Amino acid sequence: MNTVTQELSLYLEDEAATESFGRALAALVRQGGQGLTVFLEGNLGTGKTTLSRGVMRGLGHDGAVKSPTYTIVEPYEHLTPPAYHFDLYRLGDPEELEYMGIRDYFQGRNLCLIEWPERGQGILPAADLWIRLDVSGEGRSALVSAATSRGMELQARLGAMHSPDQEG
Template structure:
């Protein structure tokens, strides 16, 4: 599934659509260059779960938990990860229960320690906006893609 997002509001709306489609849980890898809109998209996903506060990228803490019922959301940013093995020490496997949504920015930095993503979301700058690509990698991911409904 591909879509052009003309501005920040469209990126948040696309994230909200992803969040609504992932209410039962999903692992989403978020790919794109610095400034591509990964955290903005994450803000939209969190809005779908009812979060109205600020959303910052957890660059230094590696993970920011959002405890929603019944589906918690964990926002990871692995950009500053020195060694993927550090994920093992932080108990990374405890986050991927199948009953939560895990948003993982810079997933290549955790290769070998992360599960297979249900969907890979790629954002590419295409001024004045960005291009969104959502690729299903599992049956759960395909169900998520099939359930996507974007605002007009």
């Protein structure tokens, strides 16, 4: 089971702020030079795909970013690092992930963003970061949790970037 050592709570006032948060995460991932697995949790319509769009755009993707609800994974292999956006909402059984070679995606410097990770329980590797999005007024609350040393480092840096005394 996941052992979370600390949490960071943020308020994202609108869609632009959610996408901006994704861009900030992308900037940190690019600097790190190692792979990262991020679980994106939250109900339908809470901004998981918006956050993913921000990450992909922050990594340099100019095209559309859609949720891979029917394809399960959308590859962005042209980016640095290569990124993969998973949506497991329609997954019937976690074993289906084995048939698609899921373990190959978690190699090297790859960034893997996974929506609905609970549907892949028992097959998915441990996450470096968990981001839980919930509707909060007109915006979204984001709870960022980490257990790995890589996740904790990124979480701390995200917190510093979004502290109340920071401009922007």
